[in-house]
Amino acid sequence: MQKLFKSSHNAAGALLVALGLCQATPVIASETWHWHGFVAQGLMRSADSNFVNNDGAISAELTEFGLNSTWKLSNTVRLAGQLMYLDGGNRFQQGGRIDYLFLNWTAINDMDWQLDLYAGRYKNNHWLYSATRDVAITRPLIVLPQSVYFDAFRDIAVGSDGLAVTSTHNLNFGELELNWSLGATPIPKEQSQRVISTFINGKTEQDFVHQFSVFLRPAQSKSQWGISLLDSDFNYRRVANDIFADGDFTVQRVMANWRYSEQDWELSSEVFQERVSVYGFYAPGTERTQFGWGAYLLGSYNLSAQSTLYLSHDHFFANKDDKRGYLLPQQSGGLIPAYFGYQRDTALGLSHNIQPNLRLKMEYHWNTGTGRLGPNVVPDTVVNRSRHHELWAVQLMYWF
Amino acid sequence: MIKSAFGFLLLIFSTLLWADSPAVALADNPAQADSTATQPLVVVHTAVAVQSLTAAQLRSIYLKRQVIWPDGLPVQVFVLPLQSAVHKEFSQTRLKLFPYQLERNWQKLTFSGIGTPPTEVSSATDMLRLIQTTPGAIGYLPFDHETTDAKVIQIKP
Numbered sequence: 001m002q003k004l005f006k007s008s009h010n011a012a013g014a015l016l017v018a019l020g021l022c023q024a025t026p027v028i029a030s031e032t033w034h035w036h037g038f039v040a041q042g043l044m045r046s047a048d049s050n051f052v053n054n055d056g057a058i059s060a061e062l063t064e065f066g067l068n069s070t071w072k073l074s075n076t077v078r079l080a081g082q083l084m085y086l087d088g089g090n091r092f093q094q095g096g097r098i099d100y101l102f103l104n105w106t107a108i109n110d111m112d113w114q115l116d117l118y119a120g121r122y123k124n125n126h127w128l129y130s131a132t133r134d135v136a137i138t139r140p141l142i143v144l145p146q147s148v149y150f151d152a153f154r155d156i157a158v159g160s161d162g163l164a165v166t167s168t169h170n171l172n173f174g175e176l177e178l179n180w181s182l183g184a185t186p187i188p189k190e191q192s193q194r195v196i197s198t199f200i201n202g203k204t205e206q207d208f209v210h211q212f213s214v215f216l217r218p219a220q221s222k223s224q225w226g227i228s229l230l231d232s233d234f235n236y237r238r239v240a241n242d243i244f245a246d247g248d249f250t251v252q253r254v255m256a257n258w259r260y261s262e263q264d265w266e267l268s269s270e271v272f273q274e275r276v277s278v279y280g281f282y283a284p285g286t287e288r289t290q291f292g293w294g295a296y297l298l299g300s301y302n303l304s305a306q307s308t309l310y311l312s313h314d315h316f317f318a319n320k321d322d323k324r325g326y327l328l329p330q331q332s333g334g335l336i337p338a339y340f341g342y343q344r345d346t347a348l349g350l351s352h353n354i355q356p357n358l359r360l361k362m363e364y365h366w367n368t369g370t371g372r373l374g375p376n377v378v379p380d381t382v383v384n385r386s387r388h389h390e391l392w393a394v395q396l397m398y399w400f
Numbered sequence: 401m402i403k404s405a406f407g408f409l410l411l412i413f414s415t416l417l418w419a420d421s422p423a424v425a426l427a428d429n430p431a432q433a434d435s436t437a438t439q440p441l442v443v444v445h446t447a448v449a450v451q452s453l454t455a456a457q458l459r460s461i462y463l464k465r466q467v468i469w470p471d472g473l474p475v476q477v478f479v480l481p482l483q484s485a486v487h488k489e490f491s492q493t494r495l496k497l498f499p500y501q502l503e504r505n506w507q508k509l510t511f512s513g514i515g516t517p518p519t520e521v522s523s524a525t526d527m528l529r530l531i532q533t534t535p536g537a538i539g540y541l542p543f544d545h546e547t548t549d550a551k552v553i554q555i556k557p
Contacts, residue, residue, distance in 0.1 A: 034516045070516055075467075075474055080513030100513050109468045111457050116514070123512045135511040138504070166514075168465050170456040219456070220496075263498055302500070305483065 037067040040136035042361075042395030044089075049373055049389035050380050051151075052089040061089035062395055064136045066099070076106040081121075084134060090374070091151040093190050099123070099134050100159050112170040118181075122164040124157055125179045126213035126228040128257050128268055134158050140268075140298060141349050142361055142393045145314035147294030148255070148270050152194045152374030160185045160209050174218040181211045192236075197378030201242050207233040226257040236281055247281025264302045271295040273320070278377070290319040310349035310363070317342050318371045325371070339387040340379050343369040358398050365391040436555075440490040440540040443528070443550045447535050448473065452554040459495050461538060463505050464515040469536060477518035478527055478539035486524065490540045494555060 042062035046052040068082035081101035102120030124130040132138035162183020192204035213228035230253040255272035277289040296314035325341020349363030460466040480487045509515030531537045
């Protein structure tokens with residue numbers, strides 16, 4: 001199966017080249033060819049943490065540039081892709097990437113039932129903001145709640161190479177949407193260092209990620225309800241003189257989400273439990289399993305037609321049986337402080353549309369705990385020496 | 401403290417669930433029970449072989465999930481400027497969505513590659529002209545606007 005995913009990765013590259021060549025043709029048929037893009041640049045500062053950089057200085061590493069295209073091959077088949085450039089300091093691997101590149105076949109388009117199949121690098125459609133977390137203008141905050149949308153995991157969670165299915169039904173009691181996907185994401189060494197540890201030298205692979213989600217929008221209701229399930233395995237293979245052993249990782253997440261909309265305000269929330277099991281890695285034959293909890297509540301209020309205020313509170317526990325992280329210093333011989341076991345983030349943001357396609361966003365985050373600062377498996381205790389840390393960010397974004 | 405926080409969240413959810421019930425929504429907004437005679441007209445090209453749609457089907461079309469008419473003709477969706485009063489009224493009364501929800505859905509479609517946004521036209525006159533001349537077209541007009549050479553379809557609750 002891994003070979004299949006590697007092949008699809010190569011195929012995705014070939015398709016992108018084709019897409020790029022088509023993009024270069026001077027005639028663009030508006031009925032069959034659409035292209036859009038966005039560019040966002042900002043400033044941010046994370047004091048007393050390694051979230052953006054290690055020295056706490058004001059940083060311009062808040063650059064996002066995306067170009068996406070959709071090519072309608074027939075009434076039921078489309079090819080779509082997005083090239084993305086990111087510079088987010090310690091948050092992301094700097095450089096270009098293909099966020100998605102897939103063939104979409106609309107298998108059923110009945111008046112009350114739509115079924116779509118996606119093959120290639122598909123988007124993660126299973127969480128409230130997962131499908132567009134990579135697009136600055138569609139995010140409510142510049143930095144999303146990290147309990148669910150952990151930035152170190154961004155490239156692994158935004159999409160995968162494989163197959164996905166979406167089915168939407170109009171029923172008497174409301175609208176039902178079902179999503180299923182199976183795939184895997186290539187993990188470059190720099191990416192795995194951001195997630196696992198800066199000390200690793202071996203190779204990390206995602207064996208598979210299997211997801212299912214259901215969303216219900218009841219008739220005559222202003223609410224939307226959803227549940228999503230995730231099951232994924234990773235492996236780590238050591239190299240000579242590696243301080244870590246071969247290891248296998250299992251991540252399983254159960255998440256519920258909810259959104260309530262009024263004319264001038266909206267609330268949304270996601271709550272999850274995540275099982276993380278590590279077999280080996282720290283030493284051959286060892287096994288460690290813990291269940292993490294996370295939840296956020298995000299509110300928005302439209303101050304005017306052009307301005308929106310956001311308020312968010314996000315809570316994460318790495319181990320539900322050790323919410324204050326007391327076991328961490330004991331298990332690590334005093335190397336890892338207790339505050340790496342949790343993170344609470346309260347954020348206040350403001351968004352203002354200067355022009356119809358030009359937006360300015362600014363926000364402030366107050367954090368307690370460092371449980372959602374990368375790397376995740378072997379944390380950075382040198383830079384993250386404070387239990388409290390704060391972040392502010394300003395970003396200007398344009399789209400077309 | 402954690403139990404208190406979850407209790408507080410539960411209280412918010414319960415209150416919103418009660419406020420979200422259809423009975424309360426109707427009591428709060430008696431105008432919804434009145435005639436739909438002044439709501440924007442839903443208009444299609446004369447070749448579209450559909451006489452009526454349910455509100456859910458109309459929503460599927462405007463959320464760009466339903467992209468083909470039953471006879472195989474591609475659906476061409478037109479909208480008026482998003483800040484216009486007619487668009488806001490159409491969105492809320494016909495689609496039962498706030499305009500920002502509709503716009504957010506179109507942005508998701510556009511930037512996640514799963515669809516394309518509808519075509520925006522500058523005025524009701526342009527809307528009628530495009531519906532008249534574009535096979536598979538669907539749009540909306542003020543309730544008292546002329547609908548010459550276009551077909552008005554009924555929207556069932």
